[in-house]
Amino acid sequence: MTNIRNTPSSTATTSATTDDPRQGLLKAIALAGRTAAAVRPEQFDGPTPCTEFTVRRLAGHLVAVLRRIALAGRGGDVMSLPTVADDLADSEWQAAWDAAVREVEAAWADPTILGRTLTLPFGSVPGAAAAAVWTSEFTVHTWDMATATGQRPDWDPELVAISYAAMKRGLPIGPRDGAPFGAAVDVDADAPAIDRLVAWCGRKPQ
Template identity: 30%
Template sequence: MDIRKLDRTAVLETVRLVRQADPTHWDLPTPCAGWTLRRLVAHMAGQHHGFAAAAAGGGADLADWRPVETGGDPSAAYRDAAWTAIDAFARPGALTREFTLPEISTTVRFPATVAIGFHFLDHVVHGWDVARTLGVPLELDEATTEAALAFALRVPDDERRLVADPLFRPALPPPSGASTLDLVLTSLGRSPDWSAAPAR
């Protein structure tokens, strides 16, 4: 499994999706409770910059991870941030580093393949968040979603999911006939049936 290839696939899918947003979409709610699409995309862009810093040997400063001010052209700002991470992971030596990921641990450093796996999983899930917000399909092949499921099932479903603003909510039971992507989502506390439409 080439984690950099998987990550690039997932991240470029998020770029494709974000490009479809127009000015009427940025204030829409997303599956991330309390977050508009603009806030979600700013967070995703910040994560790209943070991981790029970690790939270069930095990343310990939480300022590296702060959401990006996307300004008047959020799609362009997001695209640029995405390529910052893709390019950082592709540099010689990146796969031999240990990454500092302070949002996960301030005491443990992570092997590059594990850290890039976190980034990959995050952007499969956030890609789905963006797709659901826009009402368009997430276009990832089965091999990519199967790899995402393998990473998702390694995420502990413990008390850390019960704190305020957790990285992931407690796992949900999968629906009958769940797809691989559905299993990724439910294992991380997202409902595949989420909709921005108000209940009737």
């Protein structure tokens, strides 16, 4: 079985992230996991920039997305799973996260998945494109959680670039009726890349 776990940063790792979208996805998942694990208990009921989620529900959403990614890798229907794992007690979140990450690693270990057609909620796309979409989802939601809890993640420029490109392709400039994103927010052209990404997704950078 091919090992797609993350490795320490290096030129080789950067190249692998570009050539193999699974590496970028796992790096985005890892950053989201570190950010969520650093949330303090008193912060779970707080709001996030993603207005439909509190911090707790956002954490549950990320677990649910992991489970959907794993199911997609196994050829299943992601719509059969809920969008939020809201049955988890705060003390159960980390174990559920770790188990879901292992499921993703196993389900996506075969590189042929990148050429297979996967069905996502918005349509059918090749596995490589699905990995980029989910990379962007984890990156944006990591920003949501970090902003809500006063954290400053160490953003990977390549992952932010991958995410921005995916969101620019997937989200129209104009009305976004039916999409879980507000209208794009104006930011300076020289704003940090992460600010430009989240602004395109309807968030207001701080």
